[in-house]
Amino acid sequence: MRTTVGIIGGGPAGLLLARLLHRTGIDCVVLESRTRAYVEQRQRAGMLEQGTVDALRECGAADRLGAEGLTHHGIELRFDRERHRIDFPALTGGRTVTIYAQTEIVKDLVALQLAEGPPLLFEAEAIAVEKPESDSPVVRFLHEGREQTLSCAYVVGCDGSHGIAHDAFPAGASRTYAHDYPYSWLGILADVPPSCEELIYARGPGGFALHSMRSPSVSRLYVQVPNGTDADDWPDERIWDELDERFAIDGDWRLERGLITAKSVTPMRSYVHEPMSHGRLFLAGDAAHIVPPTGAKGLNLAVSDVRVLAHCFAEFHRTGSTRLLDRYSELCLNRVWQATRFSYDMTRMLHVHPGGDAFDSRIQLARLRRITASRHAAAELAANYTGLPLAL
Ligand code: FAD
Numbered sequence: 327m328r329t330t331v332g333i334i335g336g337g338p339a340g341l342l343l344a345r346l347l348h349r350t351g352i353d354c355v356v357l358e359s360r361t362r363a364y365v366e367q368r369q370r371a372g373m374l375e376q377g378t379v380d381a382l383r384e385c386g387a388a389d390r391l392g393a394e395g396l397t398h399h400g401i402e403l404r405f406d407r408e409r410h411r412i413d414f415p416a417l418t419g420g421r422t423v424t425i426y427a428q429t430e431i432v433k434d435l436v437a438l439q440l441a442e443g444p445p446l447l448f449e450a451e452a453i454a455v456e457k458p459e460s461d462s463p464v465v466r467f468l469h470e471g472r473e474q475t476l477s478c479a480y481v482v483g484c485d486g487s488h489g490i491a492h493d494a495f496p497a498g499a500s501r502t503y504a505h506d507y508p509y510s511w512l513g514i515l516a517d518v519p520p521s522c523e524e525l526i527y528a529r530g531p532g533g534f535a536l537h538s539m540r541s542p543s544v545s546r547l548y549v550q551v552p553n554g555t556d557a558d559d560w561p562d563e564r565i566w567d568e569l570d571e572r573f574a575i576d577g578d579w580r581l582e583r584g585l586i587t588a589k590s591v592t593p594m595r596s597y598v599h600e601p602m603s604h605g606r607l608f609l610a611g612d613a614a615h616i617v618p619p620t621g622a623k624g625l626n627l628a629v630s631d632v633r634v635l636a637h638c639f640a641e642f643h644r645t646g647s648t649r650l651l652d653r654y655s656e657l658c659l660n661r662v663w664q665a666t667r668f669s670y671d672m673t674r675m676l677h678v679h680p681g682g683d684a685f686d687s688r689i690q691l692a693r694l695r696r697i698t699a700s701r702h703a704a705a706e707l708a709a710n711y712t713g714l715p716l717a718l
Pocket residue numbers: 334335336337338339340357358359360365369370371372373374428450451452453484485486487488489490511513592610611612613619621622623624625626627628
């Protein structure tokens with residue numbers, strides 16, 4: 327098989343890139359190792375920056391997002407039994423965010439791609455990228471019980487944090503930066519209307535908790551748990567009791583309980599792979615960087631990478647010049663590091679550090695008090711949360 331751009335991975339990054347390239351007239355093929363049902367049901371992100379919504383809208387993939395997405399104008403911070411609202415439009419000159427699940431974005435993009443192209447192969451597992459420095463790199467993959475090859479002009483690894491594309495960087499051609507956090511998130515989906523209109527980020531006595539949502543009848547909640555936690559050790563009542571304690575305020579508010587339909591534990595890690603390209607191989611999304619989920623940057627960064635990359639490919643297609651493609655990594659990395667810093671700061675400010683002492687707690691509270699007392703500090707949080715501009 328032969329194509330111009332071989333894309334490994336049919337998550338949000340790979341699917342959106344395929345859509346953008348297709349609309350520019352650049353042919354590509356997407357190889358996805360899992361089944362369609364699996365990728366459409368993998369519970370993950372839900373908070374979209376305005377730029378992410380704009381990108382989906384511009385490529386004709388936002389019909390359902392427009393009808394079902396929930397526009398949010400702020401978030402609430404809770405600590406010391408107090409609640410404080412951060413008003414995004416007032417602090418950013420009108421920016422908002424949208425709640426719409428990653429599962430739904432993937433469903434929308436898969437449906438469009440299967441209807442309009444380009445080719446999308448499920449259960450097609452890439453096993454190696456060969457000759458990334460040459461004019462014709464090759465992806466070797468397993469599909470329909472045999473090994474096959476995809477010859478490309480360019481290869482893009484959108485294969486997430488456990489993918490194989492980054493293995494094709496020769497030793498010494500790249501460097502990784504990583505940080506592991508000493509806690510994880512236990513996330514649940516519950517059949518109960520959200521107990522809030524906007525997301526709540528809480529620093530409670532026992533640690534962090536987040537109240538998010540998927541729809542007017544489905545809540546999504548997360549609670550900080552120790553690394554190595556087994557979700558089975560958290561019966562439903564224990565989760566609700568812990569959430570109750572972490573969201574508690576002086577005043578009138580109640581967390582509604584409902585049937586928990588999904589439960590999973592996510593460890594937290596920051597990771598950046600530099601540079602994000604080598605020869606004719608590019609990395610985008612979680613294949614190039616991961617952030618802890620606090621602040622909801624992962625999916626949004628994946629989208630901003632592929633917007634930049636699609637723009638670089640479009641210039642190449644139009645003019646034959648690789649001027650922008652050669653700068654892809656540089657064009658992405660500042661924004662990647664800003665999101666890495668923001669996610670790190672939000673995580674450190676809101677989680678109770680195991681083994682931390684009273685001094686650590688006081689510093690966290692001082693950070694939170696600064697944000698809620700200073701318009702300048704709140705505006706800085708709002709600018710990062712709603713999304714920094716692209717370098718293009
Ligand atoms: P992925 O979604 O990981 O997709 C990679 C794809 O490649 C997968 O489909 C995989 O099956 C496929 N693949 C892997 N290896 C191969 C191979 N060898 N061959 C072929 N295919 C392969 N981000 C936000 O922005 N907002 C949020 O609110 C948010 N909340 C989150 C909450 C949780 C609990 C978690 C875990 C993450 C959250 N994130 C959030 C992060 C977000 O989900 C990821 O950053 C996003 O999925 C990245 O998209 P991607 O396409 O780069 O990678």
